[in-house]
Amino acid sequence: RVRPLTCTETRRGDQRVVHSLGDGTVHVSAARHNATFGFSAVFDAGASQETVFEGSGMRQLVELAIDGFSCTVFAFGQTGSGKTYTLMGPLTQTQNQLAAPGLLGLMQRSFACLLEQSRSCGSDLVLSASYLEIYNEQVRDLLSPGPPCALPLRWSKTHGFYVENQLSVDFESLETIANLLQQGSQRRRTSAHALNRHSSRSHALLTIHIRSRAHHLPMWLPQPSTYPSKQGTLCFVDLAGSERVKETGSSGELSVEANNINRSLLALGHCISLLAKPRGKRTHIPYRDSKLTRLLARSLGGSGITLMIACISPSSRCLSETLSTLHYASRARRVTTRP
Ligand code: ADP
Numbered sequence: 001r002v003r004p005l006t007c008t009e010t011r012r013g014d015q016r017v018v019h020s021l022g023d024g025t026v027h028v029s030a031a032r033h034n035a036t037f038g039f040s041a042v043f044d045a046g047a048s049q050e051t052v053f054e055g056s057g058m059r060q061l062v063e064l065a066i067d068g069f070s071c072t073v074f075a076f077g078q079t080g081s082g083k084t085y086t087l088m089g090p091l092t093q094t095q096n097q098l099a100a101p102g103l104l105g106l107m108q109r110s111f112a113c114l115l116e117q118s119r120s121c122g123s124d125l126v127l128s129a130s131y132l133e134i135y136n137e138q139v140r141d142l143l144s145p146g147p148p149c150a151l152p153l154r155w156s157k158t159h160g161f162y163v164e165n166q167l168s169v170d171f172e173s174l175e176t177i178a179n180l181l182q183q184g185s186q187r188r189r190t191s192a193h194a195l196n197r198h199s200s201r202s203h204a205l206l207t208i209h210i211r212s213r214a215h216h217l218p219m220w221l222p223q224p225s226t227y228p229s230k231q232g233t234l235c236f237v238d239l240a241g242s243e244r245v246k247e248t249g250s251s252g253e254l255s256v257e258a259n260n261i262n263r264s265l266l267a268l269g270h271c272i273s274l275l276a277k278p279r280g281k282r283t284h285i286p287y288r289d290s291k292l293t294r295l296l297a298r299s300l301g302g303s304g305i306t307l308m309i310a311c312i313s314p315s316s317r318c319l320s321e322t323l324s325t326l327h328y329a330s331r332a333r334r335v336t337t338r339p
């Protein structure tokens with residue numbers, strides 16, 4: 001998704017170097033770079049939030065999650081490229097101020113779609129949500145009250161990787177889940193001194209757990225003593241900014257942060273590169289290299305269905321980050337999973 005030029009970029013006269021050519025391709029043209037990339041869908045600066053929801057396959061993903069699949073949506077790209085805007089819409093300055101309905105992001109649209117479906121199938125769905133962030137290689141719960149504390153990440157044969165003691169909150173209405181999202185995001189932002197620095201340095205994962213009781217069999221058929229149920233998940237991942245943090249000048253706390261982000265995004269990129277190889281030629285996938293890859297192991301390589309949204313700025317000043325995001329996305333596109 002290419003975002004529009006911001007006011008600042010327009011004011012200082014930045015050139016647009018990214019153009020969507022329609023037919024799922026995006027073209028980058030600058031003095032020494034000329035490259036075309038193809039994707040399942042490309043959204044230009046003029047694309048509305050609604051268009052992105054309908055055109056990205058997000059609605060189908062919600063339906064698959066209801067059907068019991070593990071579904072994941074990632075937004076990635078450099079800081080300021082539109083990841084949070086795509087997932088949640090424009091952030092409002094105060095907590096009580098809501099974004100205009102037309103600007104709501106993929107998350108709120110998915111919640112609405114999910115609850116609509118839930119109502120139409122006779123409320124046979126049990127819904128709950130958890131919201132975590134990974135900051136400096138520590139997993140924190142964004143829903144539990146009190147100061148954020150680090151939670152242990154464990155592995156079990158039956159569950160794979162999981163976070164111990166994470167809070168999972170049941171919800172039945174759009175209002176409740178929208179509030180959980182709002183509160184969690186607020187905690188993510190206000191735990192830093194600088195307003196935007198923290199959120200762009202942390203990965204945030206909101207997971208919806210969907211349990212559906214199987215429909216009752218018609219009366220004339222033999223009734224089983226227990227009804228089998230399906231369990232699906234829908235996970236939204238807002239990744240930390242992918243820009244290279246300059247090694248020089250960052251010291252102490254900042255360089256620890258930078259190292260941790262680079263490490264986890266590199267680990268993610270590495271897993272994706274290995275997963276993109278043909279199945280017969282694959283070696284061991286190093287999910288254990290970072291907390292992020294451990295938490296995403298199932299969505300990335302196993303039985304999950306994953307939508308990746310690469311967010312880029314059209315500005316000439318972002319050229320090298322844009323190219324790196326597009327290359328990353330091209331590799332990710334070759335990964336196949338077995339849902
Ligand atoms: P990120 O989460 O990648 O750091 P943001 O989502 O915060 O970036 O976006 C940076 C700025 O650009 C914000 O002011 C946001 O409102 C604006 N923006 C991003 N994408 C769009 C878009 N598609 N249309 C209009 N404004 C956008």
Ligand code: MG
Nearest residue numbers: 083084199200
């Ligand atoms: Mg953001």
